[in-house]
Amino acid sequence: MASMFEFRTTGYNGYAVKYSSYHMDQIAVATAANFGLVGNGRLYILRLTGAGIVALRQFDTQDAVYDTAWSELNENQLVVGCGDGSVKLFDATAPGNSPVQNWHEHSREVYATSWNLVTKDTFATSSWDGSIKLWSPARPTSILTLPTHSCTYSTAFSPHSASVVSSVSSDSHIRIFDLRTPASASNHLVQLIPIHGAAPVPGSNFGTNNNNRTLPSEALTHDWNKYRDTVIATGGVDQIIRTFDTRMPRQPTNMLRGHDYAVRKLAWSPHASDMLMSGSYDMSVKIWTDGTADLPMRPPRALASMERHTEFATGVDWCLFGTQNWVASTSWDSRVLVWDITPHMRP
Template sequence: MLEYRTAGFNPYAVKYSPFFDSRLAVSAGANFGLVGNGRLFVLNLTSNGIVCERYYETQDCLFDTAWSEQHENQILTAGGDGSIKLFDVGVQGEFPVAGWQEHGREVFCVHWGLVDKSRFLSSSWDGTVKIWMPERKESVMTLPVHSCVYSAEFSPHHPDILTAVSRDSHLRVYDLRTKASAQNHMTLAVPIHAAPKVQQPSMGGLGKTGSLGPTECLTHDWNKYRDSVLATAGVDGVIRTFDLRQPSGPVNLLPGHEYAVRKVSWSPHLSDVLLSASYDMSCRVWTDGSNVDQGGNGVGLGREMGRMDRHTEFAMGVDWCLFGAEGWCASCAWDERVLVWDVREFMRAG
């Protein structure tokens, strides 16, 4: 396990470069993001451990970061002051090469399109998702969600489909090919805390809806192999998987975390495996059970496969390496540490 200390700054997100297996970006804030500056770290994995290639200071905490899918040296940041900034590692100096300021509150998520790589999106506590092109000074579209948006993503399968999860415990699906009616391109709003399709023995005392009631949804991610499958998680600590072909309720409930889940990420290598990072200080690896079900949907068969509990504060971010062996990932936590580790070691231990 490799470790890097972000001394004086508490990380919120870690992302592997889509171009290099040895490069990471980490967004962080001083004083747990409550007050003070932010910092973007660009880290390299070397034979001598993890070294900081560059860092950039910002006036406010950085809640998220995303690598450009067009340019190997460019990185987006999501700021607590409502700003979005684009930094270029190949350009000398400490300032961003572009910036945008349209959101009325904290920007909590940025995500670059994986199919149409000319666009990226941002989501904010102001209740909107905005779509941008890096060469334009203004956003090209605003999607009102009417609830604090914690996470938004373009589909990795379709260039005009995106999703958002929010404080009101709904997963919203937008199709930009539709007419901009009163729904503003929204085609589906799935209540995250709806009853699961199959009552699951692993639910324990969670009851019929899988929790004590609707709670804030903090994170979600698209499955990289199945174009209708997503995972969500949030304050109640339960990970839920959904199939948009049957959006009446979750396919799987994956309870186990003791506190809120801050990040979920599907494996880029295995269609049934996902990682999570939680306020209970653990990162856990799960299967949704689809690899053991003849029908391929894994209803009720999801389970925890192992956990990594080396962090000593809230685990905030986790991301898979796209290259090489299928198990490498990076995690970050408020203990001012970034860890790079092999998921397979903890699956054996678990």
């Protein structure tokens, strides 16, 4: 069996890729024309076959599609976030190209979507307009708005709690909201964690001022560990992946260095508590360990690097089924790669 399969999203540049939580052979890809700067977007639903990757459906939008999430209620539905501020729900079994639901409450680009994995009846979106919104696919308007007061690139429901929502933003902070708390003046905000406490890569002038003090840089992505409910990884413009324990948030638990440009996307493994994957503007996709599975514990380090993309690597995801070694990535090079990490692993 081949260790890598490729699909071309010709005319559209990749922004996000997500495996179905129902079918091990289906993935969704969010794309945009003209690198997302101007023009249409397209959502692809792809199937992996013995002969390669084939397109099952595609849905066109009037503006870029920056992110997508599979519904946890309906195996045929997906939500997307668009450049015009709209949020759309598509059904792969519905005729035509139109969404089955269309919301438009965000005033800027919707850069992230996340479905609630616990109760499965809600999803979240975040936007450059400085807000997170919670939605139900059955309701015509949003359920709740959580202000972040900063351009918000990434939002996620905790996989361990139906009530905990997190985000990272251009102000370089992790925000954690708990919907079980009284709304009050805090708008459910329970933790505000600064990300930028550590120095950049040794020898680099990036992110420092004339006094050689570290300056904040934009956080672009984050993800909750699937096994440890207090552990979050972040990545962004300063090229460093940091892991945090929300019980001791004053400084990062680990820092993973190795990318040469901004870290655009992170995903913890659904199979191993110590492994995560990253896609970067340096065009590489890397597999890491934070060292916690080693006995005795070893330093965090890169385990593998895939460098087949020829533009920014913008989306990564792990296959939820079967072997833990299959992943997917997408890039501005208009390619979706589905591949086995094993041949890329370092001795």
